[in-house]
Amino acid sequence: xxxxxxxxxxxxxxxxxxxxxxxxxxxxxxxxxxxxLEDWFTEGLGxxxxxxxxxxxVGTPTLxxxxxxxxxxxxxxxxxxxxxxxRMGQSSLTLNYVCQCHNKVRFLAHQVLVFTDLNxxxxxxxxxxxxxxxxxxxxxx
Amino acid sequence: xxxxxxxxxxxxxxxxxxxxxxxxxxxxxxxxxxxxLEDWFTEGLGxxxxxxxxxxxVGTPTLxxxxxxxxxxxxxxxxxxxxxxxRMGQSSLTLNYVCQCHNKVRFLAHQVLVFTDLNxxxxxxxxxxxxxxxxxxxxxx
Amino acid sequence: xxxxxxxxxxxxxxxxxxxxxxxxxxxxxxxxxxxxLEDWFTEGLGxxxxxxxxxxxVGTPTLxxxxxxxxxxxxxxxxxxxxxxxRMGQSSLTLNYVCQCHNKVRFLAHQVLVFTDLNxxxxxxxxxxxxxxxxxxxxxx
Amino acid sequence: xxxxxxxxxxxxxxxxxxxxxxxxxxxxxxxxxxxxLEDWFTEGLGxxxxxxxxxxxVGTPTLxxxxxxxxxxxxxxxxxxxxxxxRMGQSSLTLNYVCQCHNKVRFLAHQVLVFTDLNxxxxxxxxxxxxxxxxxxxxxx
Numbered sequence: 001x002x003x004x005x006x007x008x009x010x011x012x013x014x015x016x017x018x019x020x021x022x023x024x025x026x027x028x029x030x031x032x033x034x035x036x037l038e039d040w041f042t043e044g045l046g047x048x049x050x051x052x053x054x055x056x057x058v059g060t061p062t063l064x065x066x067x068x069x070x071x072x073x074x075x076x077x078x079x080x081x082x083x084x085x086x087r088m089g090q091s092s093l094t095l096n097y098v099c100q101c102h103n104k105v106r107f108l109a110h111q112v113l114v115f116t117d118l119n120x121x122x123x124x125x126x127x128x129x130x131x132x133x134x135x136x137x138x139x140x141x
Numbered sequence: 142x143x144x145x146x147x148x149x150x151x152x153x154x155x156x157x158x159x160x161x162x163x164x165x166x167x168x169x170x171x172x173x174x175x176x177x178l179e180d181w182f183t184e185g186l187g188x189x190x191x192x193x194x195x196x197x198x199v200g201t202p203t204l205x206x207x208x209x210x211x212x213x214x215x216x217x218x219x220x221x222x223x224x225x226x227x228r229m230g231q232s233s234l235t236l237n238y239v240c241q242c243h244n245k246v247r248f249l250a251h252q253v254l255v256f257t258d259l260n261x262x263x264x265x266x267x268x269x270x271x272x273x274x275x276x277x278x279x280x281x282x
Numbered sequence: 283x284x285x286x287x288x289x290x291x292x293x294x295x296x297x298x299x300x301x302x303x304x305x306x307x308x309x310x311x312x313x314x315x316x317x318x319l320e321d322w323f324t325e326g327l328g329x330x331x332x333x334x335x336x337x338x339x340v341g342t343p344t345l346x347x348x349x350x351x352x353x354x355x356x357x358x359x360x361x362x363x364x365x366x367x368x369r370m371g372q373s374s375l376t377l378n379y380v381c382q383c384h385n386k387v388r389f390l391a392h393q394v395l396v397f398t399d400l401n402x403x404x405x406x407x408x409x410x411x412x413x414x415x416x417x418x419x420x421x422x423x
Numbered sequence: 424x425x426x427x428x429x430x431x432x433x434x435x436x437x438x439x440x441x442x443x444x445x446x447x448x449x450x451x452x453x454x455x456x457x458x459x460l461e462d463w464f465t466e467g468l469g470x471x472x473x474x475x476x477x478x479x480x481v482g483t484p485t486l487x488x489x490x491x492x493x494x495x496x497x498x499x500x501x502x503x504x505x506x507x508x509x510r511m512g513q514s515s516l517t518l519n520y521v522c523q524c525h526n527k528v529r530f531l532a533h534q535v536l537v538f539t540d541l542n543x544x545x546x547x548x549x550x551x552x553x554x555x556x557x558x559x560x561x562x563x564x
Contacts, residue, residue: 012462013473014457014458014461015301015302015307015457015458015461015472015473015476016301016307016309016454016457016458018301018302019297019298019300019301019302020194020195020297020300020301020302020304020357021194021200021202021259021262022259022302022477023202023262025175025297025298026171026202026203026206027168027169027171027172027175027298028168030167030168030171031168031439034166034168034437034438034439035437035438035439038437038438039435042499048499049438049498049499050436050438050497050498050499051499053161053162053438053498054161054445054497054498054499059162061162061164061167061210061213062167062208062210063209063210064207064208064209064210065167065206065207065208065210066205066206066207066208067203067205067206067207068204068205069202069203069204069205069206072202072262074473074477075302075472075473075476075477076465076471076472076473076474076477118162118163121162121164121213153321155316155317155320156316156317156320156331156332156335156442156443156448157313157316157317157442157448157450159442159443160438160439160441160442160443161438161441161442161443161445161498163336163443166438166439168439172298175296175297175298176296176297176298179296179297180294183358189358190297190357190358191295191297191356191357191358192358194297194357195304195356195357195358215332215336216331216332216335216336216443217324217330217331217332217333217336302476302477303476303482303484303541303544304541305484305544307457308453308484308485308488309450309451309453309454309457310450312449312450312453313450316448316450335443335444336443341444343444343446343449343492343495344449344490344492345491345492346489346490346491346492347449347488347489347490347492348487348488348489348490349485349487349488349489350486350487351484351485351486351487351488354484354544400444400445403444403446403495
């Protein structure tokens with residue numbers, strides 16, 4: 001997670017992300033995280049996420065999530081949320097996320113997701129085009 | 142996490158919890174989880190959570206969260222979300238959650254939260270009344 | 283809207299409903315409102331809303347919504363959110379909602395929803411069992 | 424609402440905005456609408472919304488909201504959400520919103536909001552800098 005993320009997005013912290021303590025309510029971070037995952041598919045991999053789900057009926061539910069919240073974010077902050085691939089398995093993908101603002105880490109996340117057939121909610125091999133697009137981004141060797 | 146939870150709530154899975162795949166969108170589970178934490182303070186410990194935050198200005202942000210999602214939940218399901226105390230530190234509290242439906246686990250979560258002064262967002266010792274109320278629920282020895 | 287609501291639910295205002303101003307963020311009221319609509323179908327009409335949507339593929343999207351926010355709600359408040367039927371048309375249903383706490387109105391809402399076939403998102407006649415269940419609750423004459 | 428909006432933002436419809444029917448869950452539209460209001464203050468009026476709320480303790484709660492939902496939005500759509508000022512009163516502001524995609528209206532909204540002192544939740548005159556910034560954008564005469 002020290003290296004530069006593979007894909008990154010700026011996110012403005014909004015009123016709707018914040019709680020009565022005036023800081024981001026952590027489930028909102030996970031909604032942002034899911035947005036970055038979608039954008040990575042669509043913009044980074046060139047595989048429209050809405051098409052993957054809606055037309056091809058392939059889902060990417062989360063199996064495991066670990067988060068470390070390091071510093072609070074406040075309304076008006078513009079954070080950067082970046083994603084890196086740790087490992088691509090047969091059906092699963094392990095991703096690391098780092099959310100930063102002014103080069104200070106706000107939170108780190110580690111996510112294992114699995115590709116599923118949305119008609120059965122059973123796991124399935126990562127589709128070939130998705131696998132190829134991810135493989136092309138990973139260091140070889 | 143095998144033992145019976147210390148505090149438990151039934152939750153009906155609603156339309157608003159579910160995603161286009163027709164199952165709970167996982168950040169919604171964490172909003173539910175936060176609701177059970179609030180209810181535990183208010184109903185289980187006898188310490189009104191809204192008073193703790195709003196009047197006493199004591200926050201309970203999450204430092205670390207680990208979740209394992211074991212099975213999908215669908216609209217209409219009535220799940221049970223239970224909480225147990227793993228450890229009470231000087232300023233921090235480690236909690237385990239189990240979400241079940243018909244005795245099958247839907248997800249497990251492990252949360253470390255810290256008590257903070259909401260005026261400074263710095264950690265503070267667990268308030269005495271909170272500590273005493275939690276200690277009274279824990280097995281002695 | 284002066285008469286007693288046809289169906290009513292108590293709702294505890296939670297941390298997750300509130301904004302940095304410490305009061306309910308109004309879109310959260312509309313999520314609650316949708317929850318009461320679901321509960322009315324399931325508990326009041328005896329027509330499981332999850333079954334209506336998920337199995338029968340009948341949706342109830344909102345065509346028009348009017349809300350008047352009269353007083354703020356704070357974390358810890360237990361409000362009552364009630365629903366009444368104003369009019370049942372061929373495909374549409376006009377509902378009034380009143381949200382109160384200690385007999386003071388927090389907000390009023392007026393909603394026109396339409397029954398749709400979720401495969402086409404086109405309007406359809408109100409299903410017979412839904413129509414009969416609603417008609418049975420309305421004053422005759 | 425026929426004229427070009429005063430301020431406009433593109434919004435990508437995400438997984439998290441959509442419901443089990445595969446279309447935007449309408450409270451999510453209102454969260455987007457609030458985001459456009461914030462951005463208009465910060466980017467359009469040059470008055471940082473987070474500063475207005477967090478530092479100056481001026482809130483802008485909604486008094487009245489009317490929405491007409493004209494057509495469904497699906498995951499992957501990029502809609503445009505625009506805002507226009509209908510009227511500026513002593514303490515209140517009346518705004519119209521139009522959400523479009525490919526020149527077709529998805530929803531229209533009409534909002535009356537009021538400026539409040541967040542310490543008391545009472546209405547207050549629109550602050551002078553806000554009033555001047557809005558007045559500068561309105562047609563004279």
